[in-house]
Amino acid sequence: MAETAVSLAGQHALPKILEAVKMLRDLPKEVRDITDELESFQEFINDADKVAEAEQDDGRRHRIKERVMRLREAAFRMEDVIDEYNISCEDKQPDDPRCAALLCEAVAFIKTQILLLQSAYKIQDVKSLVRAERDGFQSHFPLEQRPTSSRGNQDITWQKLRRDPLFIEEDEVVGLDGPRGILKNWLTKGREKRTVISVVGIAGVGKTTLAKQVYDQVRNNFECHALITVSQSFSAEGLLRHMLNELCKEKKEDPPKDVSTIELLTEEVRNRLRNKRSCLLYFGMYPEDYEVQSDRLIRQWIAEGFVKHETGKSLEEVGQQYLSGLVRRSLVQVSSLRIDGKVKRCRVHDLIHDMILRKVKDTGFCQYIDGPDQSVSSKIVRRLTIATHDFSGSIGSSPMRSILIMTGKYEKLSQDLVNKFPTNYMLLKVLDFEGSRLRLRYVPENLGNLCxxxxLSFRYTWIASLPKSIGKLQNLETLDIRGTHVSEMPKEITKLTKLRHLLSEYISLIQWKDIGGMTSLQEIPPVIIDDDGVVIREVGKLKQLRELLVVKFRGKHEKTLCSVINEMPLLEKLDIYTADESEVIDLYITSPMSTLRKLVLWGTLTRFPNWISQFPNLMQLYLSGSRLTNDALKSLKNMPRLLFLGLSYNAYEGETLHFHCGGFQKLKQLSLGSLDQLKCILIDRGALCSVEEIVLRDLSQLKAVPSGIQHLEKLKDLYIDDMPTEFEQRIAPDGGEDHWIIQDVPHVRIWSEDAAKPSYIFGRSHH
Known part of the structure; x- marks a missing residue:
């Protein structure tokens, strides 16, 4: 009987096992299907939202909005199961290195299969939920069906009789001024979301002509644009291929060659157009008038998945393009620019911020809490900002993706509240405490739950250590601990193979001998070179590195460091500091380093390194303590993209600096400081023709104003800091004999640390 019972039990279990195997086998396709369905479902939600906005009856509009919120919740559920699947299918590393390799692999495999099976069941559940919510909405508030792409073969002889509207000049057409203005307004000032605008009329009335004229006038307002004509008999494949070619031509890219089917074409076009609307709503996470650093914002966009890969570009570069697009359309204001013209800090206007807050209130995109008794207003809020240090309200268990703490106070934030994050919000992608002056006693040990x-940012908080569980954050891309008291990183940090930005000012932070395995790193803390060179060789394994700052360099490290630098193809910033004044930087860089934008050398140079002038894209050069006696300007004057030049602490020990005619055509900023031997600066007419700012600081032997400064037509700012009294007297506005030389400079500031000396500002803009 016992054997029979076991046999029957096995027979009953077999169908379930077979069902589980089939579900696991079909899971990748199910995920692809639900990902595609998510996009169409979001379009359905947008259509439903339009119906709600257009409804005149208040009661009915309220009921529609309630249904729309249910639709959004279902969409969020779809996003969650997709994310859970992506995490589940990644390889899991065993925490205990002492266990037997085969056993660990077996256990990890079983765990992964269980997680994947759970994902499969969740996907089935959420698909049922989406169908039910869509059908429920349609049954109560039916939406019009979208037209299909098939139009059949109709007689198009009449088209041949018309002149092609795409070649009609604008001044040949009359009567379109009114419609043209309306369409332009809709396109440039209308919705940020993807929108279809239909121009309807009888044949020959001028619809295509109107569309072409409006397209020509607004095309530069959009990052992605194409003009496609569709005849009444058309091939969907031909139309998609034409559209793809136009989009690629606009970006000066070759069309992809591996799109042979209609499905691949559709996906490629969709990818080209996706995320061109990412990322204005995210500014609702920040306070009104808040100036956010672009690096911070873009890294958060990337973490949320708003920024998509583009061939040949890093995600950060694509994110910069998205931000530039918002700036170009005057939706985002630039607070400050980097010297290369990229956005450094930005904000949105108060009116735009108010509009964003009104929009996100009904969408669940985010909520901003700035009062102690406020609570999360909806169970589907996706992102949360807490901007009060004495918050005591409830934040519920909404499926949060981002939490920003922005108290700006020195008081303690509730430790209990912070402890809830790793327990209640395991799907978090962004957790940012920057600027909160957080006085945490400790970071929760279960931080690792946020897989x-x-x-993750603790910038400008008072934390002193990080838990070992940080090694479990296998998907972490940014860790920012600048401005904290963290002086040592747990060794588990080296498990974070996806970490791209490890941001800290400290230099004894990490087990450098193990960092070589973190191959995704683009930014790392300053590197101390050890005597045997092990550290720098480990750093040399980081082929994705964009920034490298080396301290305590000695001559004996020369060959090792040169080898490392020459094999870093993506390096953009390079800083080298010697161990002391007796050490010499005598490197031989053979790589063309076409990506290098900034170079800082702090130490003695026996001669000016000729390889510097070979960097085609170098924008910033700073030399300090170099003790050069030959005129370095001769080698630098023709660098095609040099925008900033700084010489300080006896970088140059000659008595005269001569900027020859035609030299430094692109230079915008010139900084000269603590050059003890410098007595004369000569600027020929035609030199430094683009310079906008000059800083002269602590040049003890310079008694006369630089000759030729009056020729610098673009000079806006002249800063005179801690200069000799005689120099200041010669340019003084009240009788200085050389004041006429600088009288046309819009802004001149004279400042000194010596309280006995006056500090004052004058110039054309202060007259």
Whole structure:
């Protein structure tokens, strides 16, 4: 009987096992299907939202909005199961290195299969939920069906009789001024979301002509644009291929060659157009008038998945393009620019901020809490900002993706509240305490529960240590601990193989001998070179590195460091500081280093390194303590993209600096400081023709104003800091004999640390 019972039990279990195997086998396709369905479902939600906005009856509009919120919740559920699947299918590393390799692999495999099976069941559940919510909405508030792409073969002889509207000049057409203005307004000032605008009329009335004229006038307002004509008999494949070619031509890219089917074409076009609307709503996470650093914002966009890969570009570069697009359309204001013209800090206007807050209130995109008794207003809020240090309200268990703490106070934030994050919000991708002056006693040990986390910042908080569980954050891409008291990183940090930005000012932070395995790193803390060179060789394994700052360099490290630098193809910033004044920087860089934008050398140079002038894209050069006696300007004057030049602490020991005619055509900023031997600066007419700012600081032997400064037509700012009294007297506005030389400079500031000396500002803009 016992054997029979076991046999029957096995027979009953077999169908379930077979069902589980089939579900696991079909899971990748199910995920692809639900990902595609998510996009169409979001379009359905947008259509439903339009119906709600257009409804005149208040009661009916309220009921529609309630249904729309249910639709959004279902969409969020779809996003969650997709994310959970992506995490589940990644390889899991065993925490205990002492266990037997085969056993660990077996256990990890079983765990992964269980997680994947759970994902499969969740996907089935959420698909049922989406169908039910869509059908429920349609049954109560039916939406019009979208037209299909098939139009059949109709007689198009009449088209041949018309002149092609795409070649009609604008001044040949009359009567379109009114419609043209309306369409331009809709396109440039209308919705940020993807929108279809239909121009309807009888044949020959001028619809295509109107569309072409409006397209020509507004095309530069959009990052992605194409003009496609569709005849009444058309091939969907031909139309998609034409559209793809136009989009690629606009970006000066070759069309992809591996799109042979209609499905691949559709996906490629969709990818080209996706995220061109990412990322204005995210500014609702920040306070009104808040100036956010672009690096911070873009890294958060990336963590949320708003920024998509583009061939040949890093995600950060694509994010910069998205931000530039918002700036170009006057939706985002630039607070400050980097010297290369990229956005450094930005904000949105108060009116735009108010509009964003009104929009996100009904969408669940985010909520901003700035009062002690406020609570999360909806169970589907996706992102949360807490901007009060004495918050005591409830934040519920909404499926949060981002939490920003922005108290700006020195008081303690509730430790209990912070402890809830790793327990209640395991799908978090962004957790940001920057600027909160957080007085945490400790970071929760269960921080490692946030396995989806991609962005984690404790910048400008008072934390002193990080838990070992940080090694479990396998998806972490950014860790920012600048401005904290953290002086040592747990060794588990080296498990974070996806970490791209490890941001800290400290230099004894990490077990450098193990960092070589973190191959995704683009930014790392300053590197101390050890005597045997092990550290720098480990750093040399980081082929994705964009920034490298080396301290305590000695001559004996020369060959090792040169080898490392020459094999870093993506390096953009390089700083080298010698161990002391007796050490010489005598490197031989053979790589063309076409990506290098900034170079800082702090130490003695026996001669000016000729390889510097070979860097085609170098924008910033700073030399300090170099003790050069030959005129370095001759080698630098023709660098095609040099925008900033700084010489300080006896970088040059000659008595005269001569800027020859035609030299430094692109230079915008010139900084000269603590050059003890410098007595004369000569600027020929035609030199430094683009310079906008000059800083002269602590040049003890310079008694006369630089000759030729009056020729610098673009000079806006002249800063005179701690200069000799005689120099200041010669340019004084009240009788200085050389004041006429600088009288046309819009802004001149004279400042000194010596309280006995006056500080004052004058110039054309202060007259």
């Amino acid at each position: 989806h986390l991609k962005y």
